[in-house]
Structure formats: C-alpha cells, structure tokens
Amino acid sequence: MSSPKRPAIAQWTDDTEIVSITLSLRAIADIELSPNYTTAFHAWFLHQVRDSDPQLSAYLHDGQSEKAFAISPLNGKLEPIANTFLAKADSTYTWTISALSKSLCAWLQTWYSNHPETINLYKGNFAIEQIDINQPPTTYNNLWSASSNLDSRFTLAFLTPTCFRSKNHHLPLPIPTNIFHSYLRRWNDFAPEAFPQEEFLAWIEKVVYITNYDLECTKVAVAKQGYVTGFTGTVEFAIDLKASRNSDFERLLSALIKLANYCGTGHKTTFGLGQTRQIGKNEVGSRKSEKERITTTPIQDHLIKRIAELTDLFLQTKKRQGGDRAQNTATVWATILARRELGESLKAIASDLNMPYETVRKYAQAARKAIEALESNRIELETVASVSSL
Structure with a gap:
C-alpha cells in the first residue's frame, strides 16, 4: 500500500497555540455511517491522542474546562440508503480538526509527521490522502x-x-x-x-x-x-x-x-x-x-421526528418525576429506541452515545416496556369506549 501524501505544508513553530488542519479522505469501499456519524470521528480522534499521550486524551475527554479542539462533519456527498448514510467507494471528502491549546498543537504536529494511512471506523475505513493547513498556525x-x-x-x-x-x-x-x-x-x-x-x-x-x-x-x-x-x-x-x-x-x-x-x-x-x-x-x-x-437528510429527518414522538410518549410515563430529569431521561430513552428501530446494534449505539453497553441495554428494555404499557392502556381504553357505545 502506498504511503499517504505528505505535502510540504508549513510546519508550525513550538510556540503555536491554535491551528486548523484539513484531511482529504477517500472511502476505501462502500461505508455505512450512522446519522450521528461525527461521534465516530470524535472517538477516533481521541483514540489517536490516547495512543501516544493518555494524559492529554483524558484531559480532552473528561476535563471540566472548555474542550481544546473542534471537528467538522464530512464535507462531501453522503447518500441516504435505508437507515444509514452511504459513503461510496472512492468518493472523496474533507474533514477538519482544530486545536485550541499549545499542548494539543504540539501533539498534532508530532502526529502529522507519522500519521496513520487510514481512519478506521466501526463499519469501514477512509484513506488519508493528504493533510493541509485550513487556518494558519498562530x-x-x-x-x-x-x-x-x-x-x-x-x-x-x-x-x-x-x-x-x-x-x-x-x-x-x-x-x-x-x-x-x-x-x-x-x-x-x-x-x-x-x-x-x-x-x-x-x-x-x-x-x-x-x-x-x-x-x-x-x-x-x-x-x-x-x-x-x-x-x-x-x-x-x-x-x-x-x-x-x-x-x-x-x-x-x-x-x-x-x-x-x-x-x-x-x-x-x-x-x-x-x-x-x-x-x-x-x-x-x-x-x-x-x-x-x-x-438534514431523509434519514435524519425520520430519526428526529421519531425521537420527538417517543420523547413525548415517555414524558407521559414520567409525570411524577417532572423537571429536567424527566426530560433528559425521556430523550435518552427515545434516542436509543429510535436508533434500535432503524436497525442499529446496541453496541454501536453505546459507542456513539459514550455510554456503558449495559446501561444502554437496560434503557432499551425499559423504553420497550414503557411503549408496550402505553399501547396496552390505549387498547384497553378503546375497548371500554367501544363497549360503552353499544
């Protein structure tokens, strides 16, 4: 396999505190991406940092301060297919990473000199064809x-x-x-x-x-x-x-x-x-x-509408709980169940949401039971109404 191209981009100095780079990517084969695919790129970037600097990675992931980086979505054509986005084989994209602290800029410069040939995601790989400066180091x-x-x-x-x-x-x-x-x-x-x-x-x-x-x-x-x-x-x-x-x-x-x-x-x-x-x-x-x-795409539109529908339903079961806690719980349940309905695995959802697998599994079970209970109540009420009308 040929090595990734390393153009003669301007190397930033050791005192650099801010920089933005753009990776030119090529889909090696057809790749299915979830509607929330940026979470996979987010995780990949943090894993890259963790592999060489675990302390910096922990700070970026768990630190209570502002996050010292930003990423873009993929810039390029993604086709909505069934319940996923499709990055077709040999299609090209750009993806931007910005570093906002001196320590991360230093790591990024070291990483650039020996970066991997591919971005390996859960369902496919992108070849890194080239890396360019997007916004100058300063x-x-x-x-x-x-x-x-x-x-x-x-x-x-x-x-x-x-x-x-x-x-x-x-x-x-x-x-x-x-x-x-x-x-x-x-x-x-x-x-x-x-x-x-x-x-x-x-x-x-x-x-x-x-x-x-x-x-x-x-x-x-x-x-x-x-x-x-x-x-x-x-x-x-x-x-x-x-x-x-x-x-x-x-x-x-x-x-x-x-x-x-x-x-x-x-x-x-x-x-x-x-x-x-x-x-x-x-x-x-x-x-x-x-x-x-x-x-948004048809997939995202469907997912958004379904999450909204399920959130409203789950809020009906949490009237006693009330407040932001009820809203947050209902939204998480709705997100998990809506994505399961689209065929995503619990493992993929847990990875995307950065939640323990067992927690996601229990939430999915609780969400299904809540929907079944609501459906049972609806049927019972319709039966009572039907009998009363006789």
Whole structure:
C-alpha cells in the first residue's frame, strides 16, 4: 500500500497555540455511517491522542474546562440508503480538526509527521490522502497583536447547525452576547491573559447588533442529546463604538472574531456543530460566501421526528418525576429506541452515545416496556369506549 501524501505544508513553530488542519479522505469501499456519524470521528480522534499521550486524551475527554479542539462533519456527498448514510467507494471528502491549546498543537504536529494511512471506523475505513493547513498556525498573543483596528462591520458564516445552551435547552438564535460568550470561554481557558466575562458581555450587548442575515433553521441528531435545533447561514453584524468606547474590549472583540474560524460557535463543536468562518468584505453577497451547509437528510429527518414522538410518549410515563430529569431521561430513552428501530446494534449505539453497553441495554428494555404499557392502556381504553357505545 502506498504511503499517504505528505505535502510540504508549513510546519508550525513550538510556540503555536491554535491551528486548523484539513484531511482529504477517500472511502476505501462502500461505508455505512450512522446519522450521528461525527461521534465516530470524535472517538477516533481521541483514540489517536490516547495512543501516544493518555494524559492529554483524558484531559480532552473528561476535563471540566472548555474542550481544546473542534471537528467538522464530512464535507462531501453522503447518500441516504435505508437507515444509514452511504459513503461510496472512492468518493472523496474533507474533514477538519482544530486545536485550541499549545499542548494539543504540539501533539498534532508530532502526529502529522507519522500519521496513520487510514481512519478506521466501526463499519469501514477512509484513506488519508493528504493533510493541509485550513487556518494558519498562530498564538493568542498574535491574534491580539493583529487586532488593533476594528472594522465597523463584519460577517460570520455558520456552516453547520449552530445553537447555544440556555437553561438546559437549546437556543437556535445568533444573539451577539451568546456568540461572543462562546468565543470568550475558549479564550479565557487557553490564552495567557483572561478578561472579565460579565463586563465584556455587558459591553457587547451595548455595541454589537445585527444588520442583516440569511439563515435557515434545521434539526440534527447529536449523540445522546437526541436532536438539537440549530441555524446555518450568514449574519452581518455592526459595531456602535459611540455607545461605549473601551480600547481593550475593542481589540478583544477583533481577536475573538478571528478565533471563531478555529473554535467554532456554541454547543457541541467537538461533534461538528457550529463550524464558523469570517466572510471578507469582498466576499459578502458574492458566490464566494455561499459556503456549503450541512443539511438534514431523509434519514435524519425520520430519526428526529421519531425521537420527538417517543420523547413525548415517555414524558407521559414520567409525570411524577417532572423537571429536567424527566426530560433528559425521556430523550435518552427515545434516542436509543429510535436508533434500535432503524436497525442499529446496541453496541454501536453505546459507542456513539459514550455510554456503558449495559446501561444502554437496560434503557432499551425499559423504553420497550414503557411503549408496550402505553399501547396496552390505549387498547384497553378503546375497548371500554367501544363497549360503552353499544
């Protein structure tokens, strides 16, 4: 087998803290992918880190801080076949990984020099044909230094569904404070100097506003969240500096806009959501700004609707429990049962949801019993109604 191509890409220096790379992939044979296939890529990446640096892998997986990486979905044609996506043999795709900390950038550079020839997933393999720089290697100080001049307008393209966590729910709206809160969290975790969160976000609320947008709302299945509603498209923002001048915050705002190209926006960026790009002035309104959006497929649409139906049914059985706990339990049960109905194995579901196999098995049994009980009650009520009408 021939070795993967290693083009003469710019190697980043030892002080690099942020970088984004794109892998060009080729399906070696037909590959079936689940609707939540980004969880498999997420797991593969963490396994790569674990094989050479278990401590870093544990930090990335279990650390309570912000996640130091982001990934994209596959960019390329995936065909909906039965209950799966199909990556046809020899079809080509791109997949992007961003590193947001110095330690992960160092690991990624070492990994690049001796990376594997394939990405081995549960149901098939992709050949790694080439690796390129997607966003240039840099540091947080460099982002700060290059941010002395703040443009009065800027445009962000949200390439994959984007949403935010709000009181245990998902908020699919591009509210400026939510957007810059998500960037500031990463900055404060990984940059040498942190900034006061409440003060900065209060300033954002005063000076940043939306002037134009072209958005679509969509639902996608994401790990054990069941499904989330997110927005894709472009948003144009303006800055009213007359409202409140603050030179440090102005510079930070400019730096965070640049950081968005690496870290993505909002919730579940380590599973492909929230991929973001700043659109240049010369690109706004042109074909260059028409970035490919990741849309739902018939499989995802079916899965999303079925999860919603089952969640409502399970909530009927948990009226005593109430609150967020009932909602969360109902959603997990619904996700597991909906995916089992589509033919996925418990092992694959457990792996995707990052849950113990025995827990998933017990939840699947409990979900089936709950559905059987509801169906039995429905038949009993229909029988009583039929007898009463005689």
